[in-house]
Amino acid sequence: MIGYDPRRVTDLCRSREFAAELRNALDDRLRIDLAPKAVAALDQMITDEKLSPKVRLDVAKAILDRSGHGALEAGRTQGPEGDxxxxxxxxxxxxxxxxxxxxxxxxxxxxxxxxxxxxxxxxxxxxxx
CATH class of the missing domain: 1.20.5 (Single alpha-helices involved in coiled-coils or other helix-helix interfaces)
Known part of the structure; x- marks a missing residue:
């Protein structure tokens, strides 16, 4: 960065404000650009009969897990309210x-x-x- 003191740039990059802005930018990129592509890829894979049943099952599990409908961890019991x-x-x-x-x-x-x-x-x- 021309005209900036390298120590100032380092301090700026370590600041909470910069970290928050970077996190927001990454979240936006994921939410707006990458997540829809990932969902489309999973959708295509789960309906592609050329893929093995194992791969399609793994895709189905990934979709369910990430949508909050995954299996409980072994040894954990779900109560009547779902907790x-x-x-x-x-x-x-x-x-x-x-x-x-x-x-x-x-x-x-x-x-x-x-x-x-x-x-x-x-x-x-x-x-x-």
Whole structure:
């Protein structure tokens, strides 16, 4: 840069303002120019029957992952609200278990009301008749 002190340029490049501007410029380039091209390439690949099923499956997974519909990491359980249960507090886990146990008891009571006893009569009763 003609007419600039190299130390001043270095200081400017290290500034928060410069970093923010650079980040914004890169984000704009990605969002406006590159992301649409990447989506178009993935769209073309997922429908290209010349590609192997493995490649098309990998493309499908990439699309789902980046759109927020990817698989959970191994060993992680998704709760009823869609959040990951391993991030729950002890109180929330205990409430979830308590609520589930209550629902289970209610369901068992409903089933008991309509159940038919099919216990066979003792052999002695059958022989007496």
């Amino acid at each position: 990951v249960m391993d991030s729950w507090s002890i109180d929330r886990l205990q409430k979830f278990i308590s609520d589930f146990e209550e629902k289970l008891k209610e369901e068992e009571a409903k089933r008991a009301e309509v159940a038919t006893d099919v216990t066979p009569s003792p052999v002695e009763e059958l022989l007496e008749n």
